[in-house]
Structures are given as structure tokens and as C-alpha cells.
Amino acid sequence: MAMLDHADTFIVDVPTIRPHVLAMATMHAQTMVIVRLVDADGVDGVGEGTTIGGLSYGEESPESIKSAIDTYILPILRHCDIACVAATMAKVEKSVRGNHFAKCAVETALLDMAGKRLGVPVSELIGGGRVRDSLPVAWTLASGDTARDIAEGEEMLDRRRHRIFKLKIGKREVRDDVAHVGAICKALGDRASVRVDVNQNWTEAQARIGMAMLHDVGCDLVEQPIAGDAIAAMARLSKGQPIPLMADEALNGPRSAMRIASAHAASVFALKIAQSGGLFATADVAAIGTAAGIGLYGGTMLEGGVGTVASAHVFATLPDLAWGTELFGPLLQTEDILREPLGYADFSLAVPTGAGLGIAFDEDKLAFFRRDRTSPILHAVTAGA
Numbered sequence: 001m002a003m004l005d006h007a008d009t010f011i012v013d014v015p016t017i018r019p020h021v022l023a024m025a026t027m028h029a030q031t032m033v034i035v036r037l038v039d040a041d042g043v044d045g046v047g048e049g050t051t052i053g054g055l056s057y058g059e060e061s062p063e064s065i066k067s068a069i070d071t072y073i074l075p076i077l078r079h080c081d082i083a084c085v086a087a088t089m090a091k092v093e094k095s096v097r098g099n100h101f102a103k104c105a106v107e108t109a110l111l112d113m114a115g116k117r118l119g120v121p122v123s124e125l126i127g128g129g130r131v132r133d134s135l136p137v138a139w140t141l142a143s144g145d146t147a148r149d150i151a152e153g154e155e156m157l158d159r160r161r162h163r164i165f166k167l168k169i170g171k172r173e174v175r176d177d178v179a180h181v182g183a184i185c186k187a188l189g190d191r192a193s194v195r196v197d198v199n200q201n202w203t204e205a206q207a208r209i210g211m212a213m214l215h216d217v218g219c220d221l222v223e224q225p226i227a228g229d230a231i232a233a234m235a236r237l238s239k240g241q242p243i244p245l246m247a248d249e250a251l252n253g254p255r256s257a258m259r260i261a262s263a264h265a266a267s268v269f270a271l272k273i274a275q276s277g278g279l280f281a282t283a284d285v286a287a288i289g290t291a292a293g294i295g296l297y298g299g300t301m302l303e304g305g306v307g308t309v310a311s312a313h314v315f316a317t318l319p320d321l322a323w324g325t326e327l328f329g330p331l332l333q334t335e336d337i338l339r340e341p342l343g344y345a346d347f348s349l350a351v352p353t354g355a356g357l358g359i360a361f362d363e364d365k366l367a368f369f370r371r372d373r374t375s376p377i378l379h380a381v382t383a384g385a
């Protein structure tokens with residue numbers, strides 16, 4: 001039995017190492033919502049709810065995530081035995097619709113506490129437990145400049161940090177985007193796997209042409225080329241193309257996974273803990289994908305250390321992770337808010353082995369970057385940089 005004693009939910013803004021150019025926003029900083037729960041015995045747990053570009057990626061903003069947690073979810077937790085994570089989240093589900101990012105942050109914190117109480121890593125509390133200790137990690141080349149992207153890709157290969165690259169396209173003319181991808185495929189050759197993410201920015205007609213052209217220049221995978229709710233069109237594109245289509249924004253938990261699988265609308269799933277509504281829901285999405293013969297990829301919302309490690313614990317339970325992961329979020333930030341930086345080496349991320357999430361904050365950095373304390377980049381963020 002464990003009762004919630006106190007909670008702290010706060011927004012943290014950390015600059016990115018370079019502008020990150022996506023179809024719908026250019027990021028100069030990442031904004032994370034962190035929730036910290038402490039029970040009556042003093043056991044604490046942390047969770048993260050992070051989106052991209054304010055409200056330009058999804059329906060929850062950092063501010064709405066914090067407000068959903070503080071106003072609606074925490075009062076429910078006060079009446080639960082929070083040692084029972086699934087039962088607690090089932091109660092939350094009954095009173096709070098949607099708000100997947102907020103629920104994910106809270107479920108992560110509860111699992112961190114449960115793991116600490118039981119003395120096991122979070123991965124042992126999901127599905128059948130951990131089947132791998134490290135995960136292949138992609139990097140996103142999205143500086144907005146082809147030559148700079150090639151140089152960055154070369155550097156990552158040299159440092160043996162990444163050999164899977166995702167390119168963000170969909171902002172320019174299809175032909176210009178394909179030329180950009182082709183130049184990078186040519187430069188990196190068979191030393192790397194090159195994939196693209198259109199972030200829903202093409203029409204079906206553009207996607208039909210674009211996907212064929214991308215296949216011809218050596219691209220391996222196309223992520224969410226058209227609107228995520230255009231399931232029938234995704235099915236038409238998946239059927240007629242030699243290049244696999246990966247669902248990202250289309251996936252919002254197990255029910256959407258079932259709809260996409262039934263419609264044959266994707267051949268790969270980008271698993272995301274926040275979009276799915278938590279770690280348990282992500283494992284369900286993965287199970288549906290695997291049963292339907294859909295390949296799995298461990299996606300990111302460019303979370304910091306907490307969300308990245310929470311994702312890693314889920315992905316470490318998946319026997320088939322054919323497309324690897326993209327859990328590089330903390331590396332895109334200028335500062336790591338964790339006391340011990342995560343272990344990136346040999347093109348992989350080591351999944352922490354300690355109890356719970358297996359991480360701890362650097363409290364000074366956290367205090368510095370908190371928006372409600374001294375955050376030095378608040379102005380840049382609110383100015384929509």
C-alpha cells in the first residue's frame with residue numbers, strides 16, 4: 001500500500017544544439033514537463049510529458065499537459081493505492097479522456113516508484129520483462145542544409161554513435177526534398193540506413209510520386225507522409241509502393257493500432273510512449289503490430305532523459321525491433337538534466353539497470369532550467385523561436 005504524499009509538476013526549457021527543422025516547426029529549444037511524485041514512505045518517482053513545437057505537432061501543449069496533471073490527474077491519485085500502477089491508471093482513464101502525454105508522464109512516475117519499491121528496473125514491470133540491454137539508436141539530420149547534414153552524418157558514423165539517419169522533409173517541393181535525400185544517400189552509401197519523416201505534410205498525390213522517387217534514390221522508409229487520420233489513403237499508398245510506410249501521428253494507442261493494422265495502412269509502427277498514452281499502452285500497440293506482421297520502431301517525441309529512459313524500458317521488452325529506435329532526444333539538448341548522462345556507444349543506447357527508471361536528476365541544472373525559477377530561455381520559447 002502506498003499513498004501519495006506530495007507532487008511537483010514543472011516545465012523545463014533546454015536549448016537545442018542546433019536548429020531542428022521539421023515540416024511544422026523549427027525548434028531552438030525543447031520543452032519538457034516533469035512530474036515528481038513522493039509517497040508517504042518517501043519513495044519518489046519521476047515522469048516526463050514532452051511534445052514538439054508547442055501545439056504544432058499534437059493536441060497537447062506543455063502548458064496543457066501540466067494543467068491536466070495538476071488539475072485532474074493528481075486529485076484522483078490522492079484516493080488510490082499508487083503501488084498498484086495499472087489499477088491507478090485505470091481509475092485515471094475513467095475520469096480523464098485523451099490527454100495521453102499527461103497520462104504517460106504520471107504512469108512513468110508511478111512505474112519509477114513501483115520499480116524502486118520492488119528493487120527492479122521498470123522494464124521488468126512491462127509485458128514479459130526485458131529481453132535486451134541495449135537498443136540501436138538513429139539520429140535525425142534536420143539542420144535545414146544538405147551539406148551540413150552530410151557532415152553531421154559523417155561525424156556520427158566516425159564517432160560510432162549512429163548509422164541510422166532520419167531526414168525531416170515535407171517543407172519544400174517534393175523534387176527538392178528528394179534531391180536532398182538522394183544527396184545524403186549517395187554520400188553515406190551503404191554505411192548507413194537513410195529514412196525520411198514527412199510529418200503529414202504531403203497530399204496523397206504528392207506521396208505517391210514522392211515515395212516512388214525516394215525509393216529510387218536509396219531511401220529505406222517513409223514515415224507518416226500524409227495526414228494521420230487518412231487511414232484509407234495510407235492503405236492505398238502502402239499497397240502500391242515498394243518502400244515501406246511507417247505510421248507515426250496516426251498511432252494514438254491500441255485502438256488506432258488495431259484500425260491501422262486491419263486496414264493494412266502501414267507496414268511499420270513508430271512506437272511512442274506519450275502518443276500511445278503510457279508504457280503499458282505502448283506495449284499493447286507493439287503486440288498488435290507484431291501479431292499483424294507489422295515491423296516495430298522505437299520512436300521519440302524528442303524527450304529528455306526521463307522520457308527517453310522510460311521509452312527504452314518498454315522497447316527493451318520487445319523481441320522484434322526490426323527498425324531499431326531513435327532515442328537520441330537528450331543528445332539534441334545542450335545540457336543533460338540527468339546526474340549521469342545516458343550511455344550512448346557503438347551505435348546504441350544502454351538501457352539502465354538500476355531500480356525503477358534507474359536515473360537521477362542533476363538538481364542544480366534542473367533548478368536552473370525550470371521555467372518557474374530562473375529559466376534563461378523562457379523568452380526565446382514564448383517568442384515562438
Ligand SMILES: O=C(O)C[C@H]1C=CC(=O)O1
Nearest residue numbers: 140197248300301302326
Ligand atoms: O517523429 C517525429 O515526428 C518527431 C521526432 C522524432 C525524431 C525527430 O527528429 O523528431
Ligand SMILES: [Mn+2]
Nearest residue numbers: 197223224248
Ligand atoms: Mn514522426
